[in-house]
Amino acid sequence: MKTMLRITLGLIILVALVAFVGCAAEETKPPTPAAKKPAAKPAPAEKAPAGEAEGDEAPNPILKAKVGDWAMYEMKGGMKMKYEVTQVTEEAVTLKTDTMMNDKVVSSTETEIPLKVKEVAEKVEEVAKPKMSKGKATVKDKELECTIVEVEAAGMVTKSWISCEIPVNGIVKTETNGDVTMQLVDWGKAE
Numbered sequence: 001m002k003t004m005l006r007i008t009l010g011l012i013i014l015v016a017l018v019a020f021v022g023c024a025a026e027e028t029k030p031p032t033p034a035a036k037k038p039a040a041k042p043a044p045a046e047k048a049p050a051g052e053a054e055g056d057e058a059p060n061p062i063l064k065a066k067v068g069d070w071a072m073y074e075m076k077g078g079m080k081m082k083y084e085v086t087q088v089t090e091e092a093v094t095l096k097t098d099t100m101m102n103d104k105v106v107s108s109t110e111t112e113i114p115l116k117v118k119e120v121a122e123k124v125e126e127v128a129k130p131k132m133s134k135g136k137a138t139v140k141d142k143e144l145e146c147t148i149v150e151v152e153a154a155g156m157v158t159k160s161w162i163s164c165e166i167p168v169n170g171i172v173k174t175e176t177n178g179d180v181t182m183q184l185v186d187w188g189k190a191e
Contacts, residue, residue, distance in 0.1 A: 061162070061170035062113060065093045068190030069167035076181045078102075083168045085190070091115060095168065137161045137172045139184050144172055 070084040080100040087094035092112045099107045131150040136143055146161040161172040167189050174182040 061164050061166060061168065062093050063115065064164075065168065066190035069188070071166060071168045071171070071187040072185050073171070073182050074185050076179065080185070081182075085168060086110065135161060137163070139172060140186065146172055 065085045065088055067085050067088055070082060072080060072082045074080050078101070080103070082098045082100070084096045084098075085093055086096045092114050094110055094112050097109050097111065098105045133148045133150070135146050135148045137146050138144070142165075144161075144163040144165050146163045148159055148161055150157065150159045152158075156176055157178075158174065158176045160174045162170040163172050164170060166172055166184060166187055168187075171182065172184045173180060
């Protein structure tokens with residue numbers, strides 16, 4: 001059981017990294033810390049806004065992260081995970097991850113996600129070339145437009161539904177070999 005959980009979590013991390021692949025090819029400016037935030041400029045008409053998919057790329061909502069953004073997921077087996085943005089710099093976004101069983105936090109970690117991901121993207125592409133498609137998913141009576149990222153690795157097929165409407169990593173749902181392993185149950189954005 002622990003081995004399967006590790007494999008599943010490993011594939012979830014891989015899919016999250018694949019989401020960065022879409023934006024790695026284009027030089028996209030990372031979010032500016034709140035203290036130094038300049039006035040917003042309209043994006044050129046031919047480019048998608050930061051974090052959103054462009055062409056056959058996966059969306060990368062982490063590029064729009066703000067301190068206080070969060071997403072809560074239910075995992076197969078009843079475990080829940082909450083990801084919350086705790087710090088944003090020009091180089092990275094720091095996520096606090098609370099793992100819960102029976103609504104009690106059993107572990108809490110912080111992870112720094114680099115925003116300049118060209119090297120990470122190249123390594124992910126060496127492991128598995130993602131397939132992209134469009135789709136929809138519904139959470140809390142809200143229909144979300146999604147990019148579906150499919151990765152085949154280690155004899156497993158993992159699909160993730162990613163939406164720019166969802167903060168933190170944008171993941172709405174993840175399936176491994178057809179079984180839902182992670183499902184978004186709630187989310188919130190910083191004000």
